[in-house]
Ligand SMILES: O=C(NO)N[C@@H](Cc1ccccc1)C(=O)O
């Protein structure tokens with residue numbers, strides 16, 4: 605089921621998401637499925653739960669070439685629950701971003717070039733990943749949503 609994408613101005617986008625505490629909750633798995641289909645239908649490369657009305661620490665990084673980001677690297681969509689940014693390089697890169705909650709806007713945003721993240725899978729197992737460049741950018745954009753930050757409201 606594709607969920608309604610909250611747009612800028614909706615107060616939920618400025619709120620802080622809560623950690624997931626019940627991994628066996630069927631509602632959590634329904635949310636994840638809905639986020640994955642919403643992401644596909646909107647040709648997105650990333651999505652955070654608050655954008656579909658759920659104040660839970662769930663985000664998806666799903667870089668793939670598509671009309672909106674033709675040179676995005678191809679990767680399997682990764683569902684991250686209760687993500688923690690363990691390290692972010694001081695080296696920053698300027699790059700173009702869009703947001704499914706801010707239609708028709710693109711912005712140049714400075715992001716760390718590399719991030720190290722710890723997160724839980726939908727099955728509840730703890731993982732770590734290191735990303736550079738576009739996947740790192742998408743993660744930082746989604747991670748911002750979990751603390752109520754929307755791009756273009758960041759100070760370069
Ligand atoms: O709005 C979202 N995610 O919150 N989706 C953006 C994600 C994104 C992030 C960074 C750079 C480009 C694109 C999208 O266009 O798919």
Ligand SMILES: [Zn+2]
Nearest residue numbers: 702703704705
């Ligand atoms: Zn966004």
